[in-house]
Amino acid sequence: MKIMILGADGYLGWPTAVDLAFKKHKLMLVDSYIKRKIMTKMNREPLVKSPTLSTKVRKLNKAGCNVSMANIDCCDFTKLSNIFKKFQPDAVIHFAELPSAPYSMIGNKEAWSTLDNNLHTTLNLIWCVKNIKTDCHIIKLGTMGEYGTPNIDIEEGWLNIKHNNREQRFMYPRQASSLYHTSKIMDTDLLWFYTRMNKIKVTDLMQGPVYGIMNNDFIEANDFQISFAYDDMFGTVLNRFIVQAVAKTPLLVYGSGSQIRGYINIKDTLACISLALENPPASGDMHIHNQFTEQFSVNQLAKKVQKSLKKIDIDVSINKIKNPRIESEKHYYNAKNKNMMNYGLSPTFLNDDIIISIAQYVLKYKKYINKKILKPKTKWA
Numbered sequence: 001m002k003i004m005i006l007g008a009d010g011y012l013g014w015p016t017a018v019d020l021a022f023k024k025h026k027l028m029l030v031d032s033y034i035k036r037k038i039m040t041k042m043n044r045e046p047l048v049k050s051p052t053l054s055t056k057v058r059k060l061n062k063a064g065c066n067v068s069m070a071n072i073d074c075c076d077f078t079k080l081s082n083i084f085k086k087f088q089p090d091a092v093i094h095f096a097e098l099p100s101a102p103y104s105m106i107g108n109k110e111a112w113s114t115l116d117n118n119l120h121t122t123l124n125l126i127w128c129v130k131n132i133k134t135d136c137h138i139i140k141l142g143t144m145g146e147y148g149t150p151n152i153d154i155e156e157g158w159l160n161i162k163h164n165n166r167e168q169r170f171m172y173p174r175q176a177s178s179l180y181h182t183s184k185i186m187d188t189d190l191l192w193f194y195t196r197m198n199k200i201k202v203t204d205l206m207q208g209p210v211y212g213i214m215n216n217d218f219i220e221a222n223d224f225q226i227s228f229a230y231d232d233m234f235g236t237v238l239n240r241f242i243v244q245a246v247a248k249t250p251l252l253v254y255g256s257g258s259q260i261r262g263y264i265n266i267k268d269t270l271a272c273i274s275l276a277l278e279n280p281p282a283s284g285d286m287h288i289h290n291q292f293t294e295q296f297s298v299n300q301l302a303k304k305v306q307k308s309l310k311k312i313d314i315d316v317s318i319n320k321i322k323n324p325r326i327e328s329e330k331h332y333y334n335a336k337n338k339n340m341m342n343y344g345l346s347p348t349f350l351n352d353d354i355i356i357s358i359a360q361y362v363l364k365y366k367k368y369i370n371k372k373i374l375k376p377k378t379k380w381a
């Protein structure tokens with residue numbers, strides 16, 4: 001297939017690019033490096049710095065892959081349309097958003113840059129598809145955070161509602177607890193609107209927080225490490241906990257730690273993206289899949305990390321600190337995740353070996369850990 005990957009330099013975009021390149025798809029990788037620029041501005045860095053896409057793409061092609069790249073801002077409709085028109089993709093995987101809840105809650109400027117960037121990239125992609133190639137499949141990364149923590153089971157995207165003896169299927173209610181997650185709800189609305197109006201094909205992957213690294217010969221041989229963030233602003237919780245443990249600082253649990261979410265290993269993220277590519281919706285249809293494999297409370301995650309890392313002589317304590325976020329701490333949480341299993345996903349469950357293998361990766365780069373960026377700085381209120 002001819003696949004465009006928007007946001008190909010990021011934590012998920014780069015491993016997706018490597019995975020699909022070696023599956024012999026023809027790829028067009030797009031990124032503006034806005035994430036790198038914002039991280040630098042906020043005095044933060046991923047654990048290991050990786051070269052920019054041009055160097056990595058040259059090596060992929062030397063290894064027999066068929067990959068091109070463009071350093072453009074997807075908010076620029078003319079530039080995105082020109083590349084789209086030339087490449088004529090069968091599918092576009094859309095990662096090109098600003099994905100940080102804390103960053104989006106710093107102030108008015110950061111709220112606007114998150115909202116503006118995420119809606120612009122999504123709307124521009126929709127217009128490319130609708131104007132240039134309506135049969136192109138949009139695969140959009142949404143998040144489980146869009147649903148919030150409702151007091152009923154979370155279905156996969158849709159809910160049948162019976163009211164005064166009549167019934168209709170609606171999009172499942174969404175109520176997020178950060179501006180970033182709210183921008184993702186708005187994306188979803190845009191996609192659903194144009195699916196109805198212009199008969200485009202969309203898959204929305206409602207993904208839970210991702211953890212882990214990609215074990216891959218090409219990445220290791222060339223030292224093209226993935227963008228593994230571990231700081232308070234851009235790192236996801238399990239990756240943060242493992243780095244905190246390796247840095248010999250306590251695991252920082254926000255509030256009571258009873259907040260429950262659905263989590264996924266990065267290996268399964270890649271598998272789900274391939275499954276989404278293989279199972280496109282019909283024109284005028286929108287698939288919504290909940291993309292996570294297991295639910296844990298933050299306390300359960302912290303205890304798992306503590307117990308697993310004892311096996312490699314890392315003794316770490318757990319500190320509960322005042323929750324910087326406004327979120328329910330004690331709540332019902334039961335989300336469905338059958339769609340991907342029905343397509344054939346064989347889930348990777350979190351165990352001691354996986355936690356230890358991520359810690360061993362972090363240990364290799366321990367000298368780069370900056371302890372000043374571990375504690376949360378952004379408060380919601």
Ligand SMILES: NC(=O)c1ccc[n+]([C@@H]2O[C@H](COP(=O)([O-])OP(=O)(O)OC[C@H]3O[C@@H](n4cnc5c(N)ncnc54)[C@H](O)[C@@H]3O)[C@@H](O)[C@H]2O)c1
Pocket residue numbers: 006007008009010011012013030031032033034035036072073074075094095096097098099117121141142143144207208209210211227236
């Ligand atoms: N990582 C997770 O745990 C997680 C969980 C749920 C959903 N998601 C979603 O997955 C997607 C990717 O997440 P990630 O963790 O890889 O994020 P990331 O920040 O590491 O990657 C996003 C990439 O998109 C690029 N980008 C952003 N705006 C752009 C623009 N206007 N033009 C060109 N490039 C642009 C950034 O430079 C970055 O390289 C996001 O949409 C996020 O909401 C991620």
